Amino acid sequence: MDRKLILNLSLLVGQLFLWQSCTHNSRRVTTANTKKEITAVSISTIGGFTATPSNGYTIRITRDSVYHLFSAIDTAHSTLKSYANTEDKWNLLLDKIDLEKFADAKEGESRQPYDGIDIKISIQAKSGKYTKLNADNSPSWNRIYKQLEESFSPQLLENKK
Structure with missing residues (x-):
């Protein structure tokens, strides 16, 4: 009877270790899948036209391409x-994105009524599109914005001519 008890306890402990290792790996796969689920990131500037003619832009970044739309008043x-x-640039951008925190970020007020420029960041994922306007009070939004400015700013793209 003692052998059966020891055998059953050994099997139970083995099952617990197996279960723990399986759930640990699934958490890592979930994080990796979240990164893989992002298909595009966009940044747009809108407004600031009244006092000084200004131009807006939209930059859409995918894994293999960067599209830059320069919007002039004319x-x-x-x-x-x-x-x-x-x-490398795509992975640096993905490393700055926490999709859950970005989705929970609180948007700011529009700055256009005061001749300001609105900044909109959008993330396209397989689960949907997440868009935040002027959410600069959010650390998650700011991390993405800084990475977009460092790697994909209009000035950097214009130098690629």
């Missing part, structure tokens, strides 16, 4: 350019 001067993206 639409005849608007341009759309595309560039190749690198795996």
Whole structure:
């Protein structure tokens, strides 16, 4: 009878270790899948036209491409350019994104009524699109914004001509 008890306890302990290792790996896979589920990130600036003519832009970044739409007040001067993206830049951007925290970020007020510029960041994922306007009080939004400015700012893209 003692052998049966020892055998059953050994099997129970083995099952617990197996269960723990399986759940631990599934957490890592879930985090990796969240990163893989993001298909595009966009940043847009809108407004600031009253006192000094200003121009807005939209930059859409995917794993392999960067699209830059420069929106001029006179639409005849608007341009759309595309560039190749690198795996390193894409991964640096993904490393800054926590999709859950970004989705929970509180948006700020529009700055356009005061001739300000609104900044909108959008993340396209397989689970949907997440968009936040002027959420600069959110650390998650700020991390993404800083990475977009460091790697994909209009000035950097214009230097690629």
